Amino acid sequence: MTNPVHGTRLLPWTSPEGKPCYLLGGTGTGYVSRLADRVEAEQMTSAADLIEDAGDILTARSWTPGEIHLLAVELTAQLTKVHRLSLSRGARLLQLESALDEDAVLDAGRTDGDEPQSATSGTA
Template sequence: MTMSNELRLLPWTGPDGKPCFLSTDDNDGHMSRLADNIESVQLGMATELLDQAIDMLTAADTSPDDMRLLVKGLTGALRDTLRVATSRGHRLATSETRYS
């Protein structure tokens, strides 16, 4: 198993919003692949929301309710994207330390 400082931050949270971690030596295992796929979906959704935001900001007839809904979606996408970036940053730092 991995060392405690090498736990992978997963792209979802637990029941109380607490972070979930994975301890494994198999980066191609089922849970690692599931986490990779969910990260990919989350980043894709963030990209789509960003495109939608650009369109809405240039439209003259965007309602306040539509903007609030967009901001809510962007907030969730930003939270997910930051979790993915944090997780990947930790894994990069761990692999650099391991191979130094």
């Protein structure tokens, strides 16, 4: 029996209660997967823009305490999103590695000339 949680993807958003959202199973090409990919790309772009803005603010050395506080709040929010994204992608890489390892074990069990058999093939 396969583990239904094995093919989960941590999505780049949370529920209204702040709980993590997951996509179960799938091929990674469906609507929710594509939407998650777009949201992740937007989050990475926003993080890059904020890094640039933070550098400009800190280089100017003419900030107010309020500006530094706002910068810290924005950096914390973006870092939280990027951390979630890295956890999601890391988990997907581990799933891919596991699948590749399983394929390697199956391939190692075959002898030269053996062809994988489909479930419907047989002798007639």
